Amino acid sequence: MEKKYIGIWMDHASANLMEMIGSEMKIKTINSKFTHEEKKETLHKGEKAMHHKEQHEESAYYKEIAAVIESYDEVLIFGPTEAKTELVNVLKTDHHFDNKKIESMQADRMTENQQHAFVKKYFFAH
Helix, strand or coil: CCCCEEEEEECCCEEEEEEEECCEEEEEEEECCCCHHHHHHHHCCCHHHHHHHHHHHHHHHHHHHHHHHCCCCEEEEEECCCHHHHHHHHHHCCHHHCCCEEEEEECCCCCHHHHHHHHHHHHHCC
């Protein structure tokens, strides 16, 4: 059976999922529901309410990404913020991901083309 690969460039706002199928790339974007506008709106209700809402929305965002990752053998998660580390920590607590190769790498903000090149180089250079 052929291995399935996916690269994910992410920050706290969105995740670009790049599935490698042979030399072709299939792309999907998942956006966090906790937008900057929502953050400002919830902040008026108080810091504690905003923090609770942010945690809830962030958890849903990571679960949505995890549901996609579940069907892949090798996963590369990269991006400029701590969101990738937070997602990896969520995955480590779920036994569905025990036999998957998951790597997290620091990366700057990138254009879509740079993200695609990064993923192709990672999966096809090793």
